[in-house]
Amino acid sequence: MTLVYFAWVRQKVGTGEERIDLPPGVATVQALIAHLEKRGGGYADVFGNPQRLRAAVNQEHAGLDAAISGTDEVAFFPPVTGG
Amino acid sequence: MNMHIRIQNEDFDVNDELEALASESSNVGALASFVGLVRDDDKLTSLTLEHYPGMTGREIESHVAEASKRWPLLGVTIIHRVGTLVPGDRIVLVAVASSHRGAAFEACEFLMDYLKTRAPFWKREDRGGQSAWIEARASDEKAADRWK
Numbered sequence: 001m002t003l004v005y006f007a008w009v010r011q012k013v014g015t016g017e018e019r020i021d022l023p024p025g026v027a028t029v030q031a032l033i034a035h036l037e038k039r040g041g042g043y044a045d046v047f048g049n050p051q052r053l054r055a056a057v058n059q060e061h062a063g064l065d066a067a068i069s070g071t072d073e074v075a076f077f078p079p080v081t082g083g
Numbered sequence: 084m085n086m087h088i089r090i091q092n093e094d095f096d097v098n099d100e101l102e103a104l105a106s107e108s109s110n111v112g113a114l115a116s117f118v119g120l121v122r123d124d125d126k127l128t129s130l131t132l133e134h135y136p137g138m139t140g141r142e143i144e145s146h147v148a149e150a151s152k153r154w155p156l157l158g159v160t161i162i163h164r165v166g167t168l169v170p171g172d173r174i175v176l177v178a179v180a181s182s183h184r185g186a187a188f189e190a191c192e193f194l195m196d197y198l199k200t201r202a203p204f205w206k207r208e209d210r211g212g213q214s215a216w217i218e219a220r221a222s223d224e225k226a227a228d229r230w231k
Binding site for chain 1: 119132133134135137138141142163174175195198199200201202203204205206207216217218219223
């Protein structure tokens with residue numbers, strides 16, 4: 001799957017985009033957040049506080065319980081501040 | 084309904100955009116527009132905007148589609164700039180054409196509230212070498228909630 005990051009999420013994890021193999025049993029955005037937190041470092045910092053995060057699955061806003069699969073593009077970012 | 088959505092680094096000419104939108108239909112009796120500018124807050128050096136290119140256009144299109152279900156619109160132009168801007172620069176234009184003013188005013192406000200709370204843009208402020216991402220404001224969420 002492709003993971004993309006924006007704003008301070010991108011800065012803290014240190015990349016704007018990466019590909020990972022979705023581990024067995026990780027089937028929702030929430031489970032993916034818990035998986036990414038275990039990577040430690042900047043990931044633990046970002047994904048250890050999921051209330052500060054927003055997500056999109058395949059470029060549409062998605063909640064924590066949204067289902068994900070190995071071919072999805074999942075984005076993590078702070079609440080938006082455009083306009 | 085005519086829909087024009089552009090995400091760009093370059094500035095835009097408000098008059099040109101309004102005239103273009105008005106000329107697309109003979110029934111335009113009302114043209115409402117909003118222009119957002121970079122404020123000179125606390126010695127701001129620059130404001131840098133990034134967005135999610137794959138998502139932004141479609142997200143804004145869905146807001147325009149929703150607006151056109153709620154109001155009888157003839158045309159909408161939304162231009163949002165990205166990249167580095169300085170105080171006084173234009174950031175965003177929302178322009179709405181309709182036959183009557185009520186629909187134009189309301190749809191313009193609706194679209195702006197949704198741009199603020201749903202469109203995937205993020206702003207970073209730079210002040211004399213210090214960078215900080217702008218935090219989302221609860222008041223913007225509240226403004227968008229009234230359309231639900």
